[in-house]
Amino acid sequence: MSQRSLGDPSITFPLRPPLTRGCPRTSTAELAYPLEVDYDYARVPAELFEQQAGPDIARWAPLLPPLHAPTLGEGGTPLLEIGGVYVKDESRNPTWSHKDRLNRVTVSAALGEGAPGVVVASSGNHGASAAAYAARAGLPAIVLASAASPPAVQSFVRAYGAKVLTVPLSARWPLLREIVDRLGYHPVSNQTVTHTGHPYGPEGYKTIAYELFVQLGRVPAAVFAPTGYAELLYGVWKGFAELRGLGVADDVPRMFSCEPATGGPNARAVTNGAPAAIVEVGPTDAYAIDCSVGGHRGVLAVRDSGGGAVLVTDGEMREAQQELARQGLWAELSSAAGLAGHRKLGLDFDGPVVCVSTSSGFKDLGVGDADVPVLEAWDDVTDLVG
Structure with a gap:
């Protein structure tokens, strides 16, 4: 294993120590390039993707950095069909998020x-x-x-x-x-001018791609992901790219970043053909993906998959959040951005579409603040139920 620069993939570094301040050879004062982990793919067991998608991501250890920390049972989250798309419900992880x-x-x-x-x-x-x-x-x-x-x-x-x-x-x-x-x-989070984060971080997210491939029995046509710094988006894309490179799959899905319309650094960079962007942000309740600073990973995932960047309003996310709730999923507002992006784009795809829902509705602003009426008589029940 080694670390490879996303600014220039020909530049590599030893796996350790993790270079948590971006690539030292390609980054500048205005733009930081992330690194990723590279593997000896020839040594990956052929039967790795014949297993089930269960908890503990150590099941994918040949394609992960060394896992010294004990598991809490992360991964193996359900894939549910809702309104013509599949929702990968990451709120089922141990701390209720991806x-x-x-x-x-x-x-x-x-x-x-x-x-x-x-x-x-x-x-x-x-x-x-x-x-x-x-x-x-x-x-x-x-x-x-x-x-x-x-x-x-x-x-x-x-x-x-x-x-x-x-x-x-x-x-x-x-x-x-x-x-x-x-x-x-x-x-374990960012230190640079444009987002690089931890070089090992997206390696954990790519296990979502492995699970989706096993759960669907194929590569989806498109994946819509809530996007802040775009580590999730890139990790899922990389996982599918590895499946293709290993000969397990023939293609990768089109990747769509879904950001609040009040900001959207990934959309700005994709639109302008820039490696990353920094934008002014306006007010939004989707605080988990309310980012002014973008990174190069999201641009690569969208560009190299033939996907796109979608901006969604709080109202559009709330509609998607309510749609998920009607199907029994309580998602954080930010988590509904993937479904909101798909509904807004309105494209037909030749194959299954996956919307990643990243977190539980427990994490939202204002949860628990609402006044609840105290019912005292049967008439109160009939008034409420109708």
Whole structure:
């Protein structure tokens, strides 16, 4: 295994240590290029994709970095048919989001490097997941959260014993870098001007592609994914690209990034033919994917798969969220962006379409704040039921 630059794939580095500040040879002060993990694909067992899609991503270990951290049972999430599309329900992971796949891998990297702890800048799913996997591995965790993050989610993070520091949004990444430099904590989120994140992170997400291939018995025609920094989008695309490269599948799905219409750095970069973009963002309740900073991974996934970038409004996400709820799935507003993007685009595809739903509705803003009427008489019941 080695690390390969996405700025210039001919440039490689040893697998260790993880280069968590982007490619040192291709990145500039204005643009940082991520790295990915490369494998000796000739040594991948032919029967790897004959197994079932169950929990614990270690079942895909020949195509993952070393997994030193113990599992919490991540992966093996259900695929449900809803309204003519398939929904991959990632809320069934241990901390109720797709981030568990990433953090099994990145916390493993922290253990492999002998780090005294992990640090993450997150206001939601990523922080909760990193805290849980760090606790399971016996490592301290520091989570840098913004004041706007839901109190319930901050309580969720603290339940795992993490130290939660509430800081201004603009201070999160600079403070994270100081914690890395001064305390030696292992960073499991971004440190660079455009997003690079952890080079091992998307390796966890690509297990979604392996599961989809097993669950469908084929490659889907298209995948629509909620997109913030686009690590999920890229990881799923890479997983399918590996299946094609190994001769297991003949093609890859078209990948569609689905971002809030109030920002959309991946859509901006794709539209402008740029490697990455930084944009101004407006107000949105889809805080989990409300990103001003994009990265090169999402551009590669969309461009190389022949997909596209879709911008969706909060109203369109709410309609998709309500559609999922009517079918028994309580999804976070951000999680409904994939289905909202598919409904908005309105394209027909020659084959199954998958919309990834990333997280539980528990993580939304305002959950638990509504006043609930107290029923005192039968007339109250009939008034309510109709």
